[in-house]
Amino acid sequence: VEEIQEIAQFAATLPGVNKIHLLPYHRLGQDKYEGLGRDYYMEGILPPEAEHMNTLKKAVERVSSLDCQIGG
Numbered sequence: 309v310e311e312i313q314e315i316a317q318f319a320a321t322l323p324g325v326n327k328i329h330l331l332p333y334h335r336l337g338q339d340k341y342e343g344l345g346r347d348y349y350m351e352g353i354l355p356p357e358a359e360h361m362n363t364l365k366k367a368v369e370r371v372s373s374l375d376c377q378i379g380g
Contacts, residue, residue, distance in 0.1 A: 327377070
């Protein structure tokens with residue numbers, strides 16, 4: 309949470325930045341790796357729960373006036 313807040317505080321100082329998108333990890337590229345015969349090193353990593361993403365969104369909103377959106 310602290311790292312996301314620090315990123316939001318920094319982003320808020322940049323001219324023209326008024327929105328931040330929190331992009332959760334997804335596994336959509338896994339099949340591409342397998343199709344190319346390449347190792348997929350993120351095998352054991354699961355996408356974050358919606359509750360966790362909402363916690364991060366609220367953390368951003370506590371420290372900045374940026375519009376915060378989950379997803380692209």
